Amino acid sequence: MSQKYKRAWIITFSGGKDSTCVLQLMYEMITKLPKDELNPTYAILSDTLVEAPNVAVYFKNIVKAINLDAKTRGLPFEIIVAHPSPQNEFWVNLIGKGYPSPTRIFRWCTERLKINPMKSIVKNIVEKHGSAIMTLGVRKSESMNRRRSIEKRTVSEDGFSKHDDYENVLIYSPITEWLTEDVWSYLTTQNPPPWGISHAKLFSLYSQASGDECQFIIDKSQSSCGGSRFGCWVCTLVNEDKSMQGFIKSGESSLAVLNEFRNFIKEARENRSMRCDFKKDGSFSPGPFTSSARKEILRRLLRAEAEFKACGGSELISDEQLGMIAKIWEKEFDSESSCITISKEFGRMQNIEISTPILEDVDLIDTTSKGGEAAKRIISEIVRKEGIKDNEIYEIIMKNIDDETAKLGESDDIL
Structure with missing residues (x-):
C-alpha cells in the first residue's frame, strides 16, 4: 500500500455480496503485499442481535474463518463485530420501554442498533491510528438513488472523498462501476476466497430470498434494510418481509413462527x-x-x-x-x-x-x-x-x- 496513505483501513462489511467482494479484494491484496508495507486493517460487521437466524449463523462462521486465517498468516487484519449497547438493544426498547415497533417515520432502531455501535468502533480505530480510509461496497448500477449518492460526492484524483462525520476518515469505493454480474463472477468463478470457505452459502442465501442487499449503514440518510436478505427478522419498516418469506418457501419452515411474530408486532403498533x-x-x-x-x-x-x-x-x-x-x-x-x-x-x-x-x-x-x-x-x-x-x-x-x-x-x- 502506498506510503502516502499509511493509515488504518476500515472495511464496512454487511455480509452481502458487494461488501464481501470488497472484503475479499482487500484481503487478497493484504496477503500478497510484503508485511512491512501493510496498513492495520479492520472490517466492521454490524450484528443487531436480531438478524435472521440462518444469516446470523453464516455471519458467525465467516467471521471465525477469516479471523483465524488472518491470525495464522500473521496479518494485521481483524473483523470486529459491532453490537448495540445493552440499553439500546431491540427487545429492551420494544418490550422494556414500550417503544412501538419501528416505522419509516419513527425509525428508532437504525441509529441504536447499527449507526452508534459502528461509530464507536470507528472512533476507537481513528484515535488509535490517527486517521483511516473507509471502504464502501456501493455500486452505481444498484439504483438511480445509489448512482446519485455516489456521483454527488467530491472525489479526489486518487479516488477518495471526505467522510461527513469524521474529520480524519476518507472514503474509498472500489467497485462503483461494477455490474451485479461482475460481482458474482468474481465471487463464484474467478477467485476462491483466501480464507478457505467458499461463497456457496452466500450464493444459497441469495438464491433462497428476494429483495435487495442491506448496505452497511453509516448515517441516517441511507434507506432502511427492511425486507433485505441481510436485514433484521423483526423489521417492521416494510409491509411484508419478502426475504423471510423467501427463506420459508425455500425450505426454512422453522422461520414461519418468527415471521408470524414479526407481523404481530407490526399490527400491534396500529x-x-x-x-x-x-x-x-x-x-x-x-x-x-x-x-x-x-x-x-x-x-x-x-x-x-x-x-x-x-x-x-x-x-x-x-x-x-x-x-x-x-x-x-x-x-x-x-x-x-x-x-x-x-x-x-x-x-x-x-x-x-x-x-x-x-x-x-x-x-x-x-x-x-x-x-x-x-x-x-x-x-x-x-x-x-x-x-x-x-x-x-x-x-x-x-x-x-x-x-x-x-x-x-x-x-x-x-x-
Missing part, C-alpha cells in the same frame, strides 16, 4: 388499545405500548421462541435482556415481577427468585423523569429507610401508581 393515549410530553397521540401490551408481546415472543427451539432453532432473547426488561418494568409500572413470572412460564429465568421488589437504581432509566416513576422511587426509598415490613400496603400503593401511570402513558422520553 392497535390503539395496545398504546397509551398520551405521549410523555402530554400530547394527545398514541404513545408507548401499555404495560399489558408489553406483557403480551413478551409472552408471544417467548412462545415463538419455544416453537422455534423445538424445530432446532436458538433463543430469540437473552437472559440478560430479560433481566433488564424486568428492572425497567419495576421502575415504570410493575410491582409483581411480571417479567420473571412470564419468563418462567416458558422455562426461562428459572434460577431467579420472585419476591416483592424494593426498587434499585437502574442506569437504563432517566432518574430525572417525573410522575409515577419518581413517586415509586420516593416511596421505595422511604420503605428502605424506615424499614417498613407491611408488603401488602406497599403493593397497594404501587398498584395505584401503576394504574395512574398507564393512564398518563409515561414511558421513555422520546415518545
